[in-house]
Amino acid sequence: MDIKEEIRSIVLSSGADICGFANIDRFDNAPVGFAPTDIYKDCRSVLVLGVALPKGLSQVNPQLIYNYFNGNIVTMVDDILFRVAKKIEITFGGFAVPLPSDMAGSWNEETKTAHGILSMKHLAVQAGIGFMGKNTILCNEKFGNLMTVGAVLLNIDLQSDELCINHCPPKCHICIDNCPAHAICEDGTVNQTLCRPVAYGTTFRGYGTVECNRCRMGCPLRFGVKKNKK
Template sequence: MDNNQIKNLSYSLGADLCGIGSIERFKDAPKGFHPVDIYPEARSVISIGKHYSPSLLDANTKVPYTMMKNKIVELLDDISVKLTFYIESQGYKAIPIPSDEPYEYWDPDNMQGRGILSQKHAAQACGLGHIGKNTLLINEKYGNRLYLGAVITNMELTPDTVAKELCIEGCNLCLKSCPQSALDGITINQKKCRQICGRSTPAGGFVFSCYTCIKVCPFSKLEDSQ
């Protein structure tokens, strides 16, 4: 099995992006959140991405954005599961990582959560883009309008080239525009962000209520045709 088989299957299932990274690229992962902490025999990580429409950011309501986000997360999880079964059918092991996983690690005082594997750091290690000042992955084609999924496997796959840094030097639009001043150009204060990023509706639903750091970024303006 080679990279092309994995990528072609990912694309056929609906992914827009698929990249591969070696375990060696995760040497800076926090203890307990490294791929081998999830699966000790891990040798490669497969990262997949699906973009969402730039038109959503121009709507006067956040409901369409919330709907598309939820549907894309379902799609990415479906792709990860199908990739897992395919890899296993070829005689290897694979572990799917949820796109929007429930946190096992949660710091209630700081409202800080960590997934078992950081999807954006995995995507960067797999060559899908580079993390910008707004702490979101920026891709050359789709900008920062991406949701991500991943699969860990014991297959030895050829790692893709790491993407160049895309964040514009001297641009601080996301830092200046964040209504919570939650960004410092390196990390995000999750507590400040979570205080306004989502809200419950009167009927008991949930809507993402702030994506200012995405919308003001020049890379949110990239069109699908590029």
């Protein structure tokens, strides 16, 4: 077993559902400030892992139950990233930099737009974990769009995994047509100024809620390419 597959085995045995790798050459055209080497200059490859939510959460009002576990899964992913990074350093030497899976590097209050330290979904695409639909949500062939992903930057030079085929049906516009805020654009972007006020709210005690996730749950690929069941 080569180093990459040994690392993959460590990741999957640590609780992740999926794991992929992208060599640093996959990010030659990344926007300035958003390449892995902008965070860690000696990065030679990126490990991306994902944890999927139970499909049952698609069957309930998203406001509270879905919101709770969709928020808590971030902590689960970060815990796996931390443990995996330490295990890689102990086993193979070198350095492993775990990145928080849901940390905004910047926030524009006027446009309600956040930018992560690095875009996890773009890292995931380059690592062959999935593809992005018209709603800009990452979708995996097996687990659909019910995933949270995180990444570890490595100074180990590993070969990239094969990129995932984009299975989003070209003529499907369900997410666009059913967005109550009309925030999903035909050019493959989402207007966060329109989306966030409709998608998120708070209870009378100030507890965060998810008020709308139609773009995720209405997608015919939400359970994966071959598990498209209502």
